[in-house]
Amino acid sequence: MAYETIIVEVEDHVCLIKLNRPDALNALNAQLMSELAKAASEAQENEKVRCIVLTGSEKAFAAGADIKMMSSKSFADVFSEDLFTPETDAIGRVRKPIIAAVAGYALGGGCELAMMCDFIIAADTAKFGQPEVNLGVMAGIGGTQRLTRLIGKSKAMDMNLTGRFMDAEEAERSGLVSRVVPAKKLMDEAMGAAQKIAEKSLISTMAIKESVNRSYETTLREGLLFERRVFHSLFATEDQKEGMAAFAEKREPQFRDR
Ligand code: HXC
Numbered sequence: 001m002a003y004e005t006i007i008v009e010v011e012d013h014v015c016l017i018k019l020n021r022p023d024a025l026n027a028l029n030a031q032l033m034s035e036l037a038k039a040a041s042e043a044q045e046n047e048k049v050r051c052i053v054l055t056g057s058e059k060a061f062a063a064g065a066d067i068k069m070m071s072s073k074s075f076a077d078v079f080s081e082d083l084f085t086p087e088t089d090a091i092g093r094v095r096k097p098i099i100a101a102v103a104g105y106a107l108g109g110g111c112e113l114a115m116m117c118d119f120i121i122a123a124d125t126a127k128f129g130q131p132e133v134n135l136g137v138m139a140g141i142g143g144t145q146r147l148t149r150l151i152g153k154s155k156a157m158d159m160n161l162t163g164r165f166m167d168a169e170e171a172e173r174s175g176l177v178s179r180v181v182p183a184k185k186l187m188d189e190a191m192g193a194a195q196k197i198a199e200k201s202l203i204s205t206m207a208i209k210e211s212v213n214r215s216y217e218t219t220l221r222e223g224l225l226f227e228r229r230v231f232h233s234l235f236a237t238e239d240q241k242e243g244m245a246a247f248a249e250k251r252e253p254q255f256r257d258r
Contacts, residue, residue, distance in 0.1 A: 001042065005032035008039050013050040013198040014191060015043040018057075025063035026056045028084070028109045037090035044094045050198035050205070052094065053190050054117055055101040056110075058183065061126070064108030067135065084109070088141050091116050095206045097197050101190035102126045103183050107165070112142040115150065118209055120176065121190045122168040123183035128176060131163035149216060150176050201239035201255040 001008075007018040017039050019026040026032075043049045056062055065084070073083075091098075091113075100114040103123035111128045114120050130143040138144065139160060148156035151174040159166060168180045181189045197205055207230050215223045234240050238258040246253035 001038065003035045003039065005029070006035050006039055008042075010043075010046065010048055012195060013048060014194040015039075015046065015049040015052045016191070017043070017052065017054050019055070019062055020057075022057060024066065024068075025060035025105060026110065027063050027066040027069075028113065029066040029069045033084050033087035037087040040091050040094045040098075044096055049096060050202050051194040052096060052098040053101055053194050054098060054113070055103075055187065055190065056106075057104065058123075058125070059104040060110070061100070061102040061104060061106040062110030062113055063105045064110050064131070065140075084141055088116060095209065096202070097194075097205050097209055099190055099194055099197075101186055102128075102177070103186050105129075108132050108139065108143070109141055112139060112146065115142055115146040115176075118212075119178045120171075121186065121193065122171055122177040122180045123186040124168050124180055125183045126168040126171065126177070126180075127165040128159075128171050129163060129165040130160045131165075133161060133163045147176070150174075199255075201237070201243065202257045203237050203239055204234065207234060 005019070005021050007020050009016045017036065019032065019036075021027060021029070021032060040052070043052050070078075070083075098117040100117035100120045102114050102120055103125050105127050106114045107127070107129045108131060111130060114128075130139045130147065132138050132140070132143070139147075144156065144160055147159065155174055158164065166174070166176070168177065171177045172180045179189065211227050211230050214226050218226070239253075239255045242255060243253045
């Protein structure tokens with residue numbers, strides 16, 4: 001499918017989605033969010049795809065929701081259209097792993113979009129922030145919720161109340177990102193991680209994603225029970241037999257997602 005605000009490529013079982021509004025530092029407008037939601041759903045449907053990488057440009061992953069698009073909206077407008085909710089729900093329905101590869105600005109909705117992914121790999125140029133407070137509003141798609149769970153109350157309050165930016169080193173130290181690499185190596189690192197994930201059984205990787213995400217939604221006791229049951233259920237797969245046989249036979253496993 002042809003898109004105008006994103007570029008989508010599938011290669012070697014990895015779907016690379018690149019945000020592409022260079023004149024606006026990839027600010028998230030209605031078209032971009034709608035195209036992104038469609039591309040994410042297509043990646044979920046596409047049997048060739050086993051992992052997704054979401055990225056932006058060298059200067060910006062995304063500098064937030066499009067301020068020019070939002071500036072004249074009323075409460076009734078944003079309440080009625082439930083700004084970006086259907087699109088973010090569509091991204092949340094993707095069961096395959098998604099990595100965010102972030103260079104440059106990831107601000108406001110851009111930081112929130114990165115946090116919707118399963119983990120974030122950052123370039124040393126990355127800058128994260130929730131500067132909506134400077135616009136007389138606040139975060140609206142996860143900046144007070146996902147960020148708090150990722151980096152804790154004190155830092156989340158600091159980021160949201162002052163609007164300050166966090167560099168890549170602090171983001172890694174705080175648990176917002178999983179790795180930081182030199183900017184030139186960002187895409188190699190992210191695609192390499194995606195490739196590694198794509199080599200596993202898709203049943204395992206989707207089950208792992210579901211189980212880790214469950215930890216956000218439930219108590220430890222219920223989460224551990226959920227994990228144990230999913231773990232048990234994987235013994236019903238051919239990939240479990242293959243993975244364990246390959247280990248014993250000292251060879252690489254050939255997973256078939258069954
Ligand atoms: C619309 C944006 C934009 C944005 C940048 N641009 N961010 N347009 N919405 N969020 C546009 C600029 O207007 C400019 O266009 C071009 O991109 C380049 O930006 P500059 O400001 O000239 O670049 P620079 O001086 O390098 O500054 C980079 C920046 C700054 C620090 C990232 O652009 C900035 O502060 N942007 C806004 C960040 C922000 O407040 N984000 C939160 C948005 S609210 P022209 O045409 O002038 O060249 C949000 C709510 C989420 O995200 C909740 C959703 C439900």
